[in-house]
Amino acid sequence: MVRLMEIREMRAFVAVVEAGTMSKAARQLHLSQPALSQTITALERRLGLQLLVRTSTGVRTTDAGATLLGEARAVLARHDQALAALARHTTTGVLRVGVPLELPPELLPSALARLAAAYPETRVQARHLSSVAQVAALRAGELDVGLVRERPPGPDLDAVLVVAEDVGVLLAADLAEKLGSPVRLEDLAGLEWFAFARAGSPAWYDELAAILRSHGLDVGPEVPEEQRLIVELKIPAVNAGGAYAFAPPEWPYPLPDTVRWVPLAGTPIVRRTWAVWPAASHRRDVAEFVAALEDYRAD
Structure with missing residues (x-):
């Protein structure tokens, strides 16, 4: 029996096919190549199907892989559309924030205080994650805002510089x-x-x-x-x-x-920290939180 696939696995598979090589897809997803390869291999093993043919010049889909590609693209488009549609109605709830190590001590408290004043019903869940893990979680819909050390590429995520520190x-x-x-x-x-x-x-x-x-x-x-x-x-x-x-x-x-x-x-040495969030987000509490982070740098 075929088990349900995770959204992140679908995104990884589509990225590999569209990039043409595992290494290029890994760079685009901000993952290590071995980690991405393990994700695809685990997906193939779970489905009991070979999805990709690996060659010295890149990858190509098998018949099963071509079928999955079309279906995965449709599922991802629908998933992102549903999140965007729901976000338009969301002003409060849970704000999931990715946090790196060694943030300035006043950055989060000041931003959270402003968020609490504007949206008192919003609860914040913070997760300590690396920059790469945060970007992957944002793209998988598992985070609402990330604080990362490098600005991610691509049009699916928006970013603003909030901290620049002379190390x-x-x-x-x-x-x-x-x-x-x-x-x-x-x-x-x-x-x-x-x-x-x-x-x-x-x-x-x-x-x-x-x-x-x-x-x-x-x-x-x-x-x-x-x-x-x-x-x-x-x-x-x-x-x-x-x-x-x-x-x-x-x-x-x-x-x-x-x-x-x-x-x-x-x-x-200057260490920069960006606030990153899904470009399709229309949550007003996310916008307030990001604005508070950005104002911290201005102060």
Whole structure:
């Protein structure tokens, strides 16, 4: 018996067929290629059908895949149309928000306070997710607003820049005193970068890695995709004296006396955060929340 397919699986399948290659579709969906390939393989296994023929130059549909393509496109169009139609009647309810690590401490409280004043019946559900996971959830209809480190491409999502932070560096206190303030990126040579997994935010990781390399720093091996960044681990890693970590000036975690935040000379690294939401959304509480986030940057 064929089980029901998830909307995200249909979107993934259609994206692969339309892109022609797994790698191109993965970039468009902001997913890692192995994760996308696993999604398609799992779908084929569950249906008991081969949907795609993989070749050295790309993919093409089988007869079953061609049938699914037409049906999936129709289902997705109807799904998106239904969400848009319902959204026109929705001013209150549940606002599902994706949240990354290390937001400015006042960003969400100020936006939520304004939302509560305008729409007191709206309940907010926050989920800590990577940028890639948030974009996938937005496209699957599982989030209403995301706060991401890289602006997603495509006309299906709208975005506005809400935060631009001049990133500094966390160092062991004795090392920070030795290097002075502000510290030059070049002076971090020989230390290990406490990095995050590229799969969670590829564009931001690549931008950051390119800046480090341009200053003669070794970015080291990529962090495994399954290894989540735990903010609390930054402190012991830096405290040992052989590593550094990047953090914004309003880092929302307490620092011990043995660790210092130091600005970077020339402010070479700027971390941006975008508010992202479905372009077809007509929810007024979403619009109010996004406007509050945008006004935070203006202030």
